[in-house]
Amino acid sequence: MAVIDELKGVKVTVQVNGQEAVEYDDPDGLENDVNRKHATHRAFNYIESKDDTCFTVKYEVNHMHRWESPKSAFSLYLYVDGKRMDSVVCEASRFNSFDPFYIWSTVVEGSRGSSRDPSYDRLSKFQFSQVTTGKVVISWRCHEYVVRVLTCLSVDDATKERVEGDSKKAKSLGVIEVFVYPLTITGPSYTSGHEHYRDNQNSSFNIAEKALKGRAVSHGTSFTDGGFVSKRKSVCAEYLNDGNPIACFMFKYRSRDALQKELIIPRSPSPEAIDELSEADIRRLAAERLDEINNGRRSGTVKQERKGPIIKREFAEIYDLTEEPAKREWKKIKIDANREAIDLTDD
Known part of the structure; x- marks a missing residue:
């Protein structure tokens, strides 16, 4: 789980298939981050992503966090691949029970969108999808047969406009961000229509190789249907800190191969030569070696010199x-x- 020393009691975790993802330090995170929202404190980590695997983001706040007043709160804004996906509010009033073991916790499974039912939101769950480069296959129907491999376009032959668009898209791919904004509650909570952050249609992750410019981006985030979920309550609040976040938690998600290429994790050791052989090859080599030993004994060509004590x-x-x-x-x-x-x- 990611923590920031200056923001005690607040933890952010990415879960992959329901399990807490292993986090790896990003040694160049602070140097390369443009701090686009002017966060006061920042944390940078890498996690491993896998093809077509769902993930969630979990927030936790415990009694270690010191609130300035009973009306204090903060809002956690989630961005994935540079796009706003969700926001949730944690209020100091939840900790008035004086239970030292109380932990406020919530899990964000996906992006919420409006639905026809005013009491529910439509949930689109997060899922890692592989980024591809190379050729795009064109298919069409001909005489009731689908022809798929007759014509193909090379992404590397894309137009200048395509490369520029893909470059802009690639800059934000593979990144999960959580921004923490301090608030003061000014009014009661209420239920309202949920803001529709974005069109949750799956994007294409086939990108011109030139647009990646050597970046080891392996995945983007697509969506799967999560059904209907109850709407959250909203609060009336005033933003503090000049409207800037006090913290940012950043997770770059990459495949294991990409993590190894960026030297975040060590490469897997090369297998021993014998591990690459089939059982038949191992038996053949063993028989050949045994024949060599037996032939050497029969020929008597090997003379051993014996020396006395x-x-x-x-x-x-x-x-x-x-x-x-x-x-x-x-x-x-x-x-x-x-x-x-x-x-x-x-x-």
Whole structure:
């Protein structure tokens, strides 16, 4: 979960498929951020996104946050891919129960739009969708058959206007932002028609490669039908801090491969060579090696030199105990009658 030290007690989390996403520090976030809404404090993180996977954004506020007055509040505005998607208000009055363990929490599942029923909003759930580059296939119906691969247009051959439009679009893709605005409640809450932030139609994420300019953008956000949900209550309030947010939580979502390319996470270790072989190849190589060993034993071409043990004495005298002793010449003496005798007393 993302936190800002200067805004104690406030936490923002992105959940992917109902599980809290692992967050990675964005080392260049502060340097590259243009701070378009002039937020006082900012936090920057990366998360991993996966094709066609739903995600939500969760807010939590606990007793650690110190409110200036019982009428204090703040509004959390959610932007995805540069477009406003939702807003919700957290009021200090919710913490008047003096329960030290009370936590205000809400989950934003998608963007709300108007519906024919005045008591309900239409929900469009958030979903990661893959960004593609390359060719766009044109299909048409001919004699009751759909022809799909007869003609294709290269996105790289797009017009200058297309590249410029895609460049502007790509700058905001892959980003989730939550802005926190301080408020003072000035009147009672009420139920009204929900503001329709945007047309929740799925956008095309086929972008000219030139428009990406080397950015490792892998996903954008599309929408799935979330049915009908009850309308939220609105409040009468006055914006503080000159209308500027006191905090911004930014999450850049990327595929695992894109995170590795941007050096946010380490690359997966290369598999061992044997891991890439089939079982049949492993058996064949083992049999070949066994044959080599057996053939070497039968040929006797390998000569191993054996050396005997060497004993080292105190005065550095070395005797090779395996060496054959030199043949000793015995001393002979002559005795009477020209007979010879061997002197065994000689050293």
